Amino acid sequence: MEKSDGCSAHLIDGDGTFNDTGLEQLIKEVKLGECGLSYAIVSIMGPQSSGKSTLLNHLFGTNFREMDAFKGRHVPFIFRSQTTKGIWLARCAGIEPCTLVMDLEGTDGRERGEDDTAFEKQSALFALAVSDIVLINMWCHDIGREQAANKPLLKTVFQVMMRLFSPRKTTLMFVIRDKTRTPLENLEPVLREDIQKIWDSVPKPEAHKETPLSDFFNVEVVALSSYEEKEEQFKDQVASLRQRFFHSIAPGGLAGDRRGVVPASGFSFSAQEIWKVIKENKDLDLPAHKVMVATVRCEEIANEKYGSFVANEVQALKKWCQMEEAVESGPVSGFGKKLSAILNISLSEYDAEAIYFDEGVRLAKRKQLEEKLLQLVQPAHQSMLSHIRSGTLEKFKEAFDKALNAGDGFSLAAQTCTQSYMAQFDEWHADAVIEQANWDTSKARDKLRRDIDAHIASVRAAKLSELTSSFEAKLNEALSGPVEALLDGANSETWAAIKKLLRHETALAVAGFSDAIFGFDMDGQSKEKLIASLENYARGVVEAKAREESGRVLIRMKDRFSTLFSHDSDSMPRIWTGKEDIRAITKTARSASLKLLSVMVAIRLDDDVDNIETTLSSALMDTKNNAAVKDRSIITLDPLASSSWEKIPSSRTLITPVQCKSLWRQFKTETEYTVTQAISAQEAHKRNNNWLPPPWAIAALVVLGFNEFMTLLRNPLYLGVIFVGFLLIKALWVQLDISGEFRNGALPGLLSLSSKFLPTIMNLLKRLAEEGQKPATADSQRNTAKSFQNGSSPLSDSSSPSSSSASSGVISPENGTECSNNSKDD
Ligand SMILES: Nc1nc2c(ncn2[C@@H]2O[C@H](COP(=O)(O)OP(=O)(O)OP(=O)(O)O)[C@@H](O)[C@H]2O)c(=O)[nH]1
Structure with a gap:
């Protein structure tokens, strides 16, 4: 027989307390949790001191406490004491698969009192609920006896079994102790008959009224010799019985058809719960x-x-x-x-x-x-x-x-x-x-798709914007300069030319742009939208340029006026000789400026026709009409007294009629000076060219000066003096450009000439003062005095010492001519 491995636990103590810690400890030690369903639970019940512990210890190598032999069952009953209290659990040594055995408290009830069978019933129910095999220990001499000690026990077993809704099919092994010479074959039928009688007598629920005992239990019967009297035989029989517990759960084994087994890892919890339910006296x-x-x-x-x-x-x-x-x-x-x-x-x-x-x-x-x-x-x-x-x-x-x-x-x-x-x-x-x-990862996929689409859209927008910008820049370049030039030379064909230019450049840009966006695979509507935007841009460039130029219209008008007024038909600067018709020239120049104004007042990129030019012309140029209008001013409205042009929407208006009027007034004021200047120049020219005295004066001169004239002719000296005088005056006239100085009038001429003489005279006086202080040579003083006295220039004698003053830029007081080389050059 295997020796005990000492693995045991007091599962339920005498008070009915479940020792879960002890059970867990035991399960751990025997590694029951790893067994799955490959384990078996055996329990033993029977009258008190019927040798249950002794049998288990021999059969399974356990170590349950046994009653001392000297205090054994032969000792008078009153001296015996209960050895096993509650329920003990131990591992069956050497039995495969893992088998645990429960030693239940004896069922005599003497210790607890005759009426206290509650614990007996509870422990019996517990054993039936958790065990695969239940050993029922009984004395051989009790078989067939009406007052057998095991009868109440069996009744209890069958009664509590009914409280299990669906009992496991438990193997009930009746172990007959102290068998007599009567063979087992004779004993077994009697025992089975006793069992059946007890089964029949137990009250059953309606559902199990006719259920045979065999549906709930496998009944096995074994008989053992007395341990005390025939120990060797007892041991041999026990050893033989032990063999039946090997692989007891395998098909054909002692518990081969067991049902409803709890997996080993759940045994501890299951046992606790079952005991809890039983203790609460509930049905299981x-x-x-x-x-x-x-x-x-x-x-x-x-x-x-x-x-x-x-x-x-x-x-x-x-x-x-x-x-x-x-x-x-x-x-x-x-x-x-x-x-x-x-x-x-x-x-x-x-x-x-x-x-x-x-x-x-x-x-x-x-x-x-x-x-x-x-x-x-x-x-x-x-x-x-x-x-x-x-x-x-x-x-x-x-x-x-x-x-x-x-x-x-x-x-x-x-x-x-x-x-x-x-x-x-x-x-x-x-x-x-x-x-x-x-x-569902479709959201991630959808998000990626959305991100990709968004990226494509943003790149597409950027590329289209880049393309649009480049074409807009080209349009800007192609239109700005030419439009400015066209507006600068404003005439009747200006807007027609601008329109033509705009159409041409827009068509070019649109064609290029259409080619460039071909790869974008755009729908017609989007494409048209972009092209329309480009066309609008081109128009916008022209309009912006026109607005910009309209802001400079006054300068342009004045430029045009002065160009036409100051230049002749060959673009040569005009010299006002007096023959020019300043009125006609002024009118032509103003008319041209008004033309420019009429071109600049509105944007004319559509094919509409307007009468702005006529309105402006009649309102600003036609002086006769204006005078008439002035006369009728009480009853006729000024056509320019308006802030909008007829047939021209404000969006296309660059200069309103009122602004035109104001501009024209300013233009006239600012150009008036030029006209006045021209008139003055013309008059001065006339005066300058008219130097001969009137004919009557010439005639009087001839008549009255005839004698003097003849005297002069007869005296060659006088003639020579007059000739020299003429030459001197002529030289001065040319040198000082006296005719030029007096071109702008007598007073300016005199002032100009005096400004030329004054510094020279002052310089000369200063020098003379200096000379006077110094011991001047008698010759120089004489010469100087003589020269002033004679009124002749010291320059006339190039060898004289005063010629040095001429080279230093001194101007002669006689003619005021600057005597520097530079002046001569000039
Ligand atoms: N006649 C006889 N006596 C036995 C036999 N086996 C054991 N005994 C004696 O019976 C007495 C009780 O033995 P236990 O094994 O303690 O009996 P038990 O049923 O476990 O006792 P409780 O746990 O107190 O109910 C002991 O003195 C044993 O020597 C047997 O086969 N025949």
Whole structure:
């Protein structure tokens, strides 16, 4: 016989307290939790001091307390004491699979009192609920006896069995102790008859009224010799009986057709719950209990697996922690497969531990565990998806830029790159799929698609804007300068020419732009919109330029006026000789300026015809009409007394009629001086050219001066003096440009001449004063005095010492001519 391994626990004490700590300890020691369904529970019940503990210790190598032989059952009953109190549990040494045996308190009730059978019933019910095999210890001599000690026990067993809704099929093994010479074959029928009688006498619920005993129990009968009298025989028989407990749960074994077994890992909880229910005197619904145990245990297992996953307790699961960290900073290659494998470790462990529990409960709890685990890893998966999405978007942007730079059409490049990178996303996403999860990742895909579309739209907008800007710049360049030049030379054809120019340049730009946007695959409406915008821009350039020029209209008018007024038809500067018709010239110049004004007053890019020029002309130029209008001013309205032109909307108006009137007034004021100047110049010219005295004076001169004239002719000296005088005057006239000085009138001429003489005279006087202070030579003083006295220039004698003063720029007081070389040159 195997020796005891000492694994035992006082499962329920005499007071009915369940020793869960002891049970857990025992389960741990015998590693019952790992047994799954491969374990068996045996219990023994029977009258007190009937050798139950002795039998178990011999049969299973346990170490239950036995009554001392000297105080044995042969000792008068009154001296015997109860050895086993409550229920003890121990491992059956050497029996495979793991078998635990329960030693129940004896059922005589002497210790608790005759009427106190509550604990007997409770412990019997507990043994029936948890055991696969129940040994019923009985004395051989009790068989067939009406007052047999085991009869109340059997009654109790059958009664409590009815309280189990669906009892496990328990094996009842009747162990007949101290067998006599009567063979077992004779004893067994009698015993079975006794058992049947007891079964029949037990009140049953309606459902089990006709149920045979065999539906609930397998009845086995064994007989053993007396341990005390035939110990060797007893031991041999026990050893033989022990063999029947090996693989007792295998088909054909002692408990081969047991039902409703609780998996070993749930045994502790199940036993506690069963005892709790029994203590509360409630009916024990074993199937429901089994589900309850499964629920609790599966949840415990699932929680344990989840806890290990979170705490990275299992080596394989540590990879999850690494992945969780890695995915925060970037995509992890093979994310889906790796994470699925890690999750599978936890789920497989759960499956392995929960496999023997109720399938429905087990699967439900597995699902819950799976969901919790997936919930835990979902943020990491989301991060991974986010990396994939942003990575794909970046790659798409690069590829798209490259395609556009390579000259691919915009739409074609967008389409090709989109298809390619959406497929790339699907591929990368497949790599990140967690097989246990069935997450809808279409949102991530949709978001990527939206991001790609948004990028395409923004690039498209930028490219179109770039294109539009470049064509606008071209239009600006092509229109601004020419329009300005056309407006500068404003005439009747100006707006027609501008229109032609605008049409031509716009058509060119539109054609170029249409070609450039061909690759964008735009719909007709969008294309038309862009082209219309370009056309409007071109028109805007012209209008802006016209507005800009209209702001300078007064300067332009004055320029035009002075050009026409100061130049003749050959564009040569006019010299006012007196023959010119200043009035006619002024009128022509003003008329041309008015023409310019009439061109600049409105934008005329449409084919409308207006009468602005006529209105302006009649209002501002036609003096006769104006005079008439003035006469009728009381009854006729001024056509320019308005802030808008007839037929011209304000959007096209550059200068309003009132502004025209004001401009014209200013123009006339500012050009009046030029006209006045011209008139003055003309009069001065006339005066200058009219130097001969009137004919009557000449005639009087001839008549009255005839004698003097003749005297002069007769005296050659006088003639010579007159000739020299004439030459001197002529020289002075030419040198001082006296005719030029007096061109602008007598007073300015005199002032100008005096300004030429005055510094020279002052200089000369100053020098003379200096000379007077110094001992001047008599010659120089004489010469100077003579020269002033004679009124002749010291320059006339080039050899005289005073000639040096001429070279120093001194002007002679006689003619005021500057005597410098430079002056002569001039
Ligand atoms: N006649 C006889 N006596 C036995 C036999 N086996 C054990 N005894 C004696 O019976 C007495 C009680 O033995 P236990 O094994 O303690 O009996 P028990 O049923 O466990 O006692 P409780 O636990 O107190 O109910 C002891 O003195 C044993 O020596 C047997 O086969 N025949």
